Amino acid sequence: MPSLTSMAESILARAKKLDNYLEATNIAYPSFDDDTLDRLPDELQDERWALANDVNELKQLSRGAAHTTLDCAFSWTDAVGLRVVYRYKLANTVPLDGTASYAEIAAASGLKEDLCRRFIRLAMGSHVFTEDLETRCVRHTASSRLLATDQSFYDAVGIEIDEFGPASSKLIDVWEKHGQDANEPNHSAVSMFNETEKTFFDFLASQPERARRFGGAMRHFTKGDSWDLRHLLASFDWKSIDRPGAQVVDIGGGNGQISQYLARHTKHVRYIVHDLSHVVSQARSQLPSDLKDRIEFVEHDFFTPQTGETAPAAFIMRYILHNWADKYATRILQNLVPAMRKGTKLLIYEYVLEDRPVTDLTGRFGFQMDAIMATICNAKERTAAEYEHILKSTDPRYVVEAVCRPEGSTMSIVEVGWEENEQLSH
Numbered sequence: 531m532p533s534l535t536s537m538a539e540s541i542l543a544r545a546k547k548l549d550n551y552l553e554a555t556n557i558a559y560p561s562f563d564d565d566t567l568d569r570l571p572d573e574l575q576d577e578r579w580a581l582a583n584d585v586n587e588l589k590q591l592s593r594g595a596a597h598t599t600l601d602c603a604f605s606w607t608d609a610v611g612l613r614v615v616y617r618y619k620l621a622n623t624v625p626l627d628g629t630a631s632y633a634e635i636a637a638a639s640g641l642k643e644d645l646c647r648r649f650i651r652l653a654m655g656s657h658v659f660t661e662d663l664e665t666r667c668v669r670h671t672a673s674s675r676l677l678a679t680d681q682s683f684y685d686a687v688g689i690e691i692d693e694f695g696p697a698s699s700k701l702i703d704v705w706e707k708h709g710q711d712a713n714e715p716n717h718s719a720v721s722m723f724n725e726t727e728k729t730f731f732d733f734l735a736s737q738p739e740r741a742r743r744f745g746g747a748m749r750h751f752t753k754g755d756s757w758d759l760r761h762l763l764a765s766f767d768w769k770s771i772d773r774p775g776a777q778v779v780d781i782g783g784g785n786g787q788i789s790q791y792l793a794r795h796t797k798h799v800r801y802i803v804h805d806l807s808h809v810v811s812q813a814r815s816q817l818p819s820d821l822k823d824r825i826e827f828v829e830h831d832f833f834t835p836q837t838g839e840t841a842p843a844a845f846i847m848r849y850i851l852h853n854w855a856d857k858y859a860t861r862i863l864q865n866l867v868p869a870m871r872k873g874t875k876l877l878i879y880e881y882v883l884e885d886r887p888v889t890d891l892t893g894r895f896g897f898q899m900d901a902i903m904a905t906i907c908n909a910k911e912r913t914a915a916e917y918e919h920i921l922k923s924t925d926p927r928y929v930v931e932a933v934c935r936p937e938g939s940t941m942s943i944v945e946v947g948w949e950e951n952e953q954l955s956h
């Protein structure tokens with residue numbers, strides 16, 4: 531491990547770089563009131579995240595082993611403070627540019643004044659709100675102001691703190707009841723927590739406000755450059771299949787977001803979006819008219835085999851396999867086999883998990899997603915080796931040809947080919 535001084539020097543060098551930019555462009559230094567680092571250009575954003583990672587390492591070393599572990603153990607207390615703020619919409623009870631007394635917050639929210647004071651002060655430990663020391667009134671910080679003004683940010687906080695977090699308390703109970711290889715989506719921690727035998731998505735279908743929140747949260751989480759679909763273009767040689775007559779089948783393609791984007795960036799390929807009937811009928815009616823000759827929506831349950839009459843140039847799946855345990859992921863892959871031919875590609879567009887421990891704050895996201903997938907549907911994020919394993923165990927003719935994560939992208943493409951090998955096919 532480097533010395534504390536050399537770690538601090540590296541932090542200093544990064545901080546200076548950011549300060550230099552802020553000073554040169556007359557942007558204020560960041561404060562808890564104004565997150566000015568959001569205004570850094572793309573090329574300096576990486577420096578900002580590197581600074582946060584370095585500071586986090588130094589913080590953990592200086593807190594020491596016991597305190598760092600206890601910080602993690604106590605993190606539920608921060609979460610519960612934020613949950614109270616979320617549930618009682620406390621951010622909306624404080625004027626954006628003024629202050630509110632605890633009595634006013636209590637009157638506006640319906641939460642007892644004493645509880646408002648205690649839980650808001652708990653949240654203040656994470657710089658969600660601050661208090662005017664003279665008047666003892668509450669004022670916004672950048673974080674609480676975001677909660678009051680950005681609905682998808684509010685939804686993202688809500689889904690974690692009010693849905694997934696509490697449900698995760700049932701994860702171990704699920705393993706004890708259904709076994710450690712529990713893989714039924716309707717026996718998940720979310721299902722147990724909500725006392726239902728429904729899957730999370732079926733359950734959401736009967737809860738319009740929670741379904742809306744889920745959609746808002748997903749929009750927030752997929753904002754930003756690292757999620758930009760241009761990375762999908764850089765992950766695969768689309769020109770290699772962009773010829774007259776070529777078809778790409780978008781398995782579980784939802785409203786066709788991926789197909790629409792690809793249709794606008796390829797010339798000839800036709801996109802066939804497969805999904806369940808209720809999704810298809812809605813998606814069809816929302817398809818922009820200029821894409822009607824390039825995109826077709828077809829009802830197809832991916833737990834039934836492809837007909838195999840025509841072999842598409844490629845199948846693509848985004849956010850499909852990570853929703854399913856290996857048992858089901860294998861069935862989905864098995865059902866493509868009748869349509870696979872030499873030259874057909876299967877493009878799995880997913881978060882591909884690192885096969886090593888990751889401590890940096892950005893890279894840990896994949897492991898956090900993995901915990902979420904376990905909680906909501908007994909599913910998982912997978913490493914490249916795990917993708918290879920489920921493909922090979924489904925059918926040895928599947929061959930992983932590349933795993934590509936373009937620079938700056940969160941998502942990767944696992945590019946899979948099909949080997950028509952006489953010996954294997956008999």
Ligand SMILES: C[S@@+](CC[C@H](N)C(=O)[O-])C[C@H]1O[C@@H](n2cnc3c(N)ncnc32)[C@H](O)[C@@H]1O
Pocket residue numbers: 781782783784785786787788804805806809830831832833847848849850853
């Ligand atoms: C997480 S969404 C991903 C949607 C789309 N691939 C995207 O990336 O925008 C999962 C999709 O799988 C679809 N789905 C779930 N079960 C299915 C099944 N048995 N057959 C076909 N589609 C299914 C859902 O309706 C939903 O559109």
